Amino acid sequence: MESQKKLRVFVRSPDLGLPSRSLTLASDLTLRRLKLSFVPQSVLSQTLNLDSLYFSLNGKPLIDSSSLAESGVPGSSTLTLRLRLRGGGGDGGATGAESRDCYLNMYATKKPDKVDPNETRLSKWTTCALSAEPLAPPCVIDRLGNLFNKEPLVEALLHKKLPKEFGHIRGLKDMIPIHLSPIPGAADSETKFQCPITGQEFNGKYGFLAIRGCGHVLSIKALKEVKSSACLVCHKEFLEADKMVVNGSAEEVAVLRERMEEERGRLKERKEKKVGACLSGTKHAIDGILENGKKDGGGKRFKAVDMMPAHATKEVYASIFTSSKKSDFKETFTCRSLPLGRN
Incomplete structure (x- = not known):
C-alpha cells in the first residue's frame, strides 16, 4: 500500500502560551487528533473541553473532523490553535443583525496569504528546495547556492521534471556534494545542523559558505576569524572562487550566476578550440599529399x-x-x- 504523503507544518498557540513546534504529519491526519497530540492534558482540564479550541489557517477557521489534505493545508504552512470566545456580545461574534450576504461578501475576494518571514527563512535552510522534505544526507548545492536532497534532484533530472526556476541545473556537474555538520542530540529540533568551527546554527540567522573543492559548509564568521586558504575541517587548499554563498541575497545570487556563465563560456571556448585543432590537423594532412604521391618534406607515400x-x-x-x-x-x-x- 502506498504510504501517506507527509506534510511539514508549524503549530503555534498564542492564546494558550504554548511553544511553537515544527511537526511532520500524515496528510490524512484529522485536526481533532492533531489537537489532542499538541495540547497537554493539564491545559485541556483548564479549558473544560476540547471543543473550546479550534485551528485556523491564515485567519480562516478549520473543521476538526476534516483532515489536513481536506482542509487544503499546504506544506511549510502555519496552523494557529485558538481559544473560542464565548458569546454575550462585544466578543466579535454574531449579533443576529448581520445578513447572510455579509458573510458571503467577506470571502468573495480571495485575500493573499500572509506568510511569516521567519518561518519562510527557516524552511529555506532546513528543507530541500525541490521536494520540501527535511534536509538529510546526501545533500548537494547548486551553483546558485540552493540546497537539495540529492535523490529527488537526480530523479527530477532523469524524468525531466525539473521546474523552470532550476533550469540552470543541467546535470551532475552542476550538483556540488556538501557535508553538513549535525548538532548532537538535535533530532527533534527544527535546526539539525551547525558550523563545525563556531557552533552557529544552520537556520538562516547567520551567513554560511560552501567550499566547492571539499564540500564542507562553514559559517562566514569562522572564515573571517581564521584567515586561511585551506579548509578549516579537512585542510584542503581552495581558491577564493571556490567559496559559494548558501541561500544568498539577490545580489549574491547574481554574482554566482555571473561566475557560472563565465565558467561555462570558458569551457565552451576550450571545446571549440579543441575541435577546431582536430579539424585543422586533418585538413593539413590531406593537403600535404601531393599529386606525385609524396608528402611535404619529401617523405615517400x-x-x-x-x-x-x-x-x-x-x-x-x-x-x-x-x-x-x-x-x-x-x-x-x-x-x-x-x-x-x-x-
Missing part, C-alpha cells in the same frame, strides 16, 4: 607493394588489398573473388 615478401608474386599480393585487374564485372561487398553475375 606508403604503398603495400613496398612491403611485399620475398618470392611473392606482385599481382597476387596486390590483389589482396585492391583489384589488380580491370573488369566489367562489379565486385560484391562479401568477396572480391565473386564478381556480380558469377555467384
